[in-house]
Amino acid sequence: MVDATFLALSVLTIGSAIAALEMRSLIYGSIALMGALGGVAGFFLLLDSPFVAMFQIAVYVGSIAVLILFTVMLVRRELIFTKVEDPRRRYAGIGLMLVLMVGLGSLVIDSGLKSVTADEPPIDFRLIGEDFLTYYWPALVLMALILAGSVTGALVLARREDVTDEQRAD
Amino acid sequence: MSNELIDFFIVSIALLGIGIYGLAVKRNAIRMLFAIEIIINAANLNLVAFARFLSHSGGQTLALFSIAIAAAEVAVGLALIIVAYRMYKNVDIAEFRSLKG
Numbered sequence: 001m002v003d004a005t006f007l008a009l010s011v012l013t014i015g016s017a018i019a020a021l022e023m024r025s026l027i028y029g030s031i032a033l034m035g036a037l038g039g040v041a042g043f044f045l046l047l048d049s050p051f052v053a054m055f056q057i058a059v060y061v062g063s064i065a066v067l068i069l070f071t072v073m074l075v076r077r078e079l080i081f082t083k084v085e086d087p088r089r090r091y092a093g094i095g096l097m098l099v100l101m102v103g104l105g106s107l108v109i110d111s112g113l114k115s116v117t118a119d120e121p122p123i124d125f126r127l128i129g130e131d132f133l134t135y136y137w138p139a140l141v142l143m144a145l146i147l148a149g150s151v152t153g154a155l156v157l158a159r160r161e162d163v164t165d166e167q168r169a170d
Numbered sequence: 171m172s173n174e175l176i177d178f179f180i181v182s183i184a185l186l187g188i189g190i191y192g193l194a195v196k197r198n199a200i201r202m203l204f205a206i207e208i209i210i211n212a213a214n215l216n217l218v219a220f221a222r223f224l225s226h227s228g229g230q231t232l233a234l235f236s237i238a239i240a241a242a243e244v245a246v247g248l249a250l251i252i253v254a255y256r257m258y259k260n261v262d263i264a265e266f267r268s269l270k271g
Contacts, residue, residue, distance in 0.1 A: 002172065002173050002174075002177050003172050003173065006173050006177060010181045010184075013181065013185070014181070014184050014185065014188070017185055017188045017189075017208050018188060020204050020208070021188065021191070021192040021196065021201060021204060021205060021208075026198070026200055026201070029201065029204065030204070033204050033207065033208075036185075036208060036211070037207070037211060040185075040211045040214065040215055043178065043181070043215055043218075043219075044215075044218055046173065047178070047218050047219055047221075047222040048222060049218050049221070049222065049230050049233075051230070051234075052214075052218055052230050052233050052234060052237075055234055055237055056214075056237060059237050059238070059240075059241050060207075060211075060237065060240075060241075063241065064207070064240070064241055064244045067244060067245065067248060068200065068203070068204075068244070068248065071200065071248045071251065071252065072200060074252065074255075075200070075255060075261055076259070079198075079260065079261055079262075083198075084197055084198070084262060085195060085196065085197060089194070089195055090195050092194070092195075093191045093194040093195035094191065094195075096190065096191065096194055097187040097188065097190060097191035098187075100183075100186070100187045100190060101183055101184060101187040104183045104186075104187075105180060105183055108176060108179050108180065108183065109176070113175055113176045113179060114174065114176050116174065116175040116176075116223050117174055117175075117223075120225035121225075122222065122225075123221065123222070123225065123226075123227045123230065125230075127227045128227055128230050128231055128234070131227055131228075131231045132231065132234075136231060136235075139235065143235060143238055143239065146239065146242055147238060147241070147242050150242035150243070150245050150246050151242070151245055153246055153249070154245040154246050154248070154249035155249075157246070157249035157250060157252075157253055158249045158252050158253065160253060
């Protein structure tokens with residue numbers, strides 16, 4: 001059985017995820033996305049992984065959500081508050097979501113995963129640091145290069161002077 | 171700890187379903203980015219849950235890598251959205267039609 005903390009966290013996470021997609025205003029949507037990402041950080045704490053939880057809060061809630069918030073503020077006001085969508089497409093999307101959830105959920109419940117319980121002690125986070133610096137060091141260097149490249153690329157893209165309204169092809 | 175692996179798995183499936191719904195239905199580019207973030211978080215939750223219950227540090231390491239790569243992806247994605255917004259004065263993906271034949 002699940003405990004009360006788990007229930008509260010799952011309600012917060014799933015509710016915020018739905019709100020992030022369905023709120024009329026994109027600004028409230030990005031704040032709700034922050035709630036969903038913070039809820040996932042709470043799940044990481046429940047899973048005895050405080051290091052990943054801290055990383056999640058620092059990177060997702062701290063930087064990605066704020067980056068999204070600033071981009072939303074750069075966009076014209078009526079685009080933030082209007083929602084364009086096809087109702088038929090919306091019902092098809094809800095159907096797809098339900099089929100996926102019920103299908104995957106019944107598959108998982110029928111599998112033998114129910115018998116897995118945590119009786120081992122939690123992993124020490126020092127072990128992760130050791131992993132990073134010994135076995136995974138090429139991946140760590142590559143990740144640093146990718147991050148540097150992507151940030152440079154994002155800056156170059158966002159500061160392009162030659163992109164104007166006249167390039168519209170219509 | 172009274173929670174079982176399957177509980178975390180079911181929350182992760184719910185998040186995946188919501189994310190796929192968002193990707194399929196929304197036409198706003200920023201909202202599609204939200205949906206992608208939700209899907210990536212569902213995957214990370216699964217990785218950490220399995221790492222806890224199988225008592226192996228590999229899952230947490232991979233989740234940390236995944237979070238860092240997701241940060242890079244969001245930075246580039248938002249820059250692309252800004253460029254498209256300056257071109258079309260809109261964030262509706264149905265309006266981006268330079269590549270349309």
